[in-house]
Amino acid sequence: HTTHRSGGYILGFRVDPAEKLKEVFTEIEGLHKVFSANPIFGVEFSVEERAGSLSSVSVPRETDDVEIVNDGEAFKAYYAFGGEPGEKREVVFCPELGLAIEKLPEGVTIEQLWNIV
Template sequence: MVWHASLAENFNVSIPWIQISKVHVRASKFGQALVVETVPRAGGYVLGFKIEPDERREAACKEVSSLWKVFLADPVLGVKHTVEDAPTSTQSAPLERRADDVEIVDSAETSDTMAAYLADASKAADREPVFDPELGLAVEALPPGYDIGKLWSA
């Protein structure tokens, strides 16, 4: 429900249907008013709206109550989701087993490069970063004789 007051532009209200607990007309210090109450977890507000003439207030109350009841009968709480009937075990055909097409490369050169890089005893502190055009990133400078391609493929 959205309320926009034409006489007081700073008094605008938006209340989700799910937060409304009661809609009715009752007496206030300003006369009869449309009253919308919210649930306690939404602040428990009691909002009164003065609507003139009386016929217009009654029509607004009837319309808001009707829309609220429609929401309560079939609430829209997000994306609609429908569950399709799952096929029974007799309907579903067994899946064909396939072996993965994987080639395992165990190269001593690759593992030696990585091990030597990680176990660099002469490294006292982090090296300054340098731009590597192959990666397009700034990386720690490699020791002499090392190749980013070999480290990347390790």
């Protein structure tokens, strides 16, 4: 059942007259047993060859030749609008985003920040 407010949809069926309920139950129970033992998933297939072992299909792991360079530019970009490292910044609610953010400097809007990206 769903609520009356959302349309009152009922998923299922009704048996009329009620005396046929036992007969319908027996039929459904029998079908359930048959399809539980040998289910039909809607796709028929046949296995043509046996799957190989996991070790035969595994690919050895390769190490990438990567050099990580950390020059601190991220912190410079973070403090581009002023302020010093360790300085506490005021946190305010931003209704446009629906979450809390650091208070923006005077004259800067959220839209301007998105345009930077």
